[in-house]
Amino acid sequence: MDTDLTLSSLRDEGHRITRVREEMVKFFVESSKPLSFGDVMRALEEAGLFVNKTTVYRELKFLLEYGYIAEVYLYPRKVYYELSDLRHHHHLVCEKCGKIDNIINCLVDRLERDVLKRKGFKIKRHTLEFYGLCSDCLERD
Ligand SMILES: [Zn+2]
Ligand SMILES: [Zn+2]
Ligand SMILES: [Zn+2]
Structure with a gap:
């Protein structure tokens, strides 16, 4: 999946593209490894976006429900996220x-x-x- 393509398909379906949503889609496309909640928070801060945890949780839930990302469990009770259409690995x-x-x-x-x-x-x-x-x-x- 490609950032622009994802964003325009989200837009076509009537979803709002906030700055946070846009950045998060970009992180997942650019990251070669699964990202934890903390990684996403940190990446947003580095991009100059200071958002609260609830917003990030809501965004992750949205991207999960949209089928854009998938959950990866690498440790008990710790969830990571990565693009859902990656080649099997x-x-x-x-x-x-x-x-x-x-x-x-x-x-x-x-x-x-x-x-x-x-x-x-x-x-x-x-x-x-x-x-x-x-x-x-x-x-x-
Ligand atoms: Zn090591
Ligand atoms: Zn992976
Ligand atoms: Zn396998």
């Missing part, structure tokens, strides 16, 4: 510095076929995240 989460990276190769196909064969269960989607140490933290270890 998995996350590498550094447990030391919290850095998140993506990997796009998925090796689960065989397991899915096996589950269908053994259990008769047809897997439609999956999430799989990896936790460990990133290269920077590994060097400093």
Whole structure:
């Protein structure tokens, strides 16, 4: 998805495009990793927009309902958000510095076929995240 395209389709559907909404759409397009609520707050502040938490929550809810972003759970009770139309991928989460990276190769196909064969269960989607140490933290270890 592209920022201008998203904004114009939102506009076509009669949604208001506020400065905050516009900036948030931009953050998600430009970010290569999932963003937490705190990341979004910080990014808005850096863009000179000082908004309260309720507004940000409302905006995230709007973008979720609109199907523009999706929730990603990397830690218990901590939700991140990323564009919903990204190519299927998995996350590498550094447990030391919290850095998140993506990997796009998925090796689960065989397991899915096996589950269908053994259990008769047809897997439609999956999430799989990896936790460990990133290269920077590994060097400093
Ligand atoms: Zn992701
Ligand atoms: Zn790290
Ligand atoms: Zn996968």
